[in-house]
Each structure stands twice: as structure tokens, then as C-alpha cells.
Amino acid sequence: MKDKYKARMEEQLARFIAELFLRKLKDPRVANVTVQKVKAADDFSTAKIYYNMIGEDNDIEDVRAGLESSRSFIWNEIKNHFRLRKIPELIFVYDVSLDRAMKIESIIDEIHKEGGEEEDGEIE
Numbered sequence: 114m115k116d117k118y119k120a121r122m123e124e125q126l127a128r129f130i131a132e133l134f135l136r137k138l139k140d141p142r143v144a145n146v147t148v149q150k151v152k153a154a155d156d157f158s159t160a161k162i163y164y165n166m167i168g169e170d171n172d173i174e175d176v177r178a179g180l181e182s183s184r185s186f187i188w189n190e191i192k193n194h195f196r197l198r199k200i201p202e203l204i205f206v207y208d209v210s211l212d213r214a215m216k217i218e219s220i221i222d223e224i225h226k227e228g229g230e231e232e233d234g235e236i237e
Contacts, residue, residue: 115155119153119155122153122157122195122197123150123151123152123153123160124151125195126151126153126160126162126191126195127148127149127150127151127162128148129190129191129194129195130148130151130162130187130191131147131148133187133190134146134147134148137186137190138183138186138187140179140182140183141179142175142176142178142179142180143176143179143180143183145166145167145168146164146165146166146167146176146179146180147164147165147166147167148162148163148164149163149164149165149208149210149211150163150208151163153201154201156199157197157198157199157200157201158199158201158202159201159202159203159204160201160202160203160204161204161205161206162203162204162205162206163206163207163208164176164180164205164206164207164208165207165208165211173207176207177205177207180205181205184203184205187203188200188203191203
């Protein structure tokens with residue numbers, strides 16, 4: 114039962130924080146940030162917010178600074194919206210899994226192109 118509650122709260126926190134990024138945060142540094150998932154400690158003392166960025170023109174350090182400056186605002190919004198005994202400390206973590214997947218996909222595409230060129234060369 115406790116695991117279901119924790120998983121549900123993590124999902125609700127992720128949706129809520131993503132909505133904050135879209136609707137309430139005015140900092141242009143976090144305009145293209147998406148929340149991938151939230152992982153909370155068992156006692157909800159901390160919550161790691163895994164995020165990624167949409168687009169190529171974002172500087173990771175600028176986004177990180179924007180999130181750090183927005184931390185107290187997000188924390189207060191969570192405090193006002195959720196009924197939790199303890200509001201977790203927010204830790205922002207850049208999620209590299211999407212970057213890795215895109216890199217692997219580009220490598221596979223490159224291999225297919227090279228393989229297709231060799232086959233075309235053999236046929237001619």
C-alpha cells in the first residue's frame with residue numbers, strides 16, 4: 114500500500130511541477146524544460162525531479178541556474194497544493210536518458226546509411 118501511495122504521489126508531483134513550468138514560471142531559462150519523472154525518498158524528505166530540455170539552443174547551466182532560482186517558488190506551490198506532513202527538499206537532476214537514446218538513434222541511422230551506400234555501390 115505504501116509503495117502505491119508513493120508512486121501515485123511521485124506521478125502527481127511530476128504532473129504538477131510540469132504544469133508549473135508551463136503556466137506559472139516566468140523565467141525564460143526554464144521555458145523549454147520538461148519533467149521526465151519524480152523520485153521521492155521513502156519518508157518524502159527529498160524529491161529528485163528529473164528533467165530534460167526541448168530544443169538544441171538551451172544551455173544546461175542556464176537551465177540549472179533557472180531551476181535553482183525557482184526552487185523556493187516551486188516548493189511553496191507544492192506546499193499550498195498538496196497535503197503532506199513534510200514537503201520534500203527539491204533536487205533537480207538533468208535526465209540524460211533522452212540524450213543517450215537520441216545519440217544511439219543517430220548512430221544506428223548513420224550505420225544504415227553507410228550500409229545502404231555500400232549496397233548501392235555493389236549493385237552498380
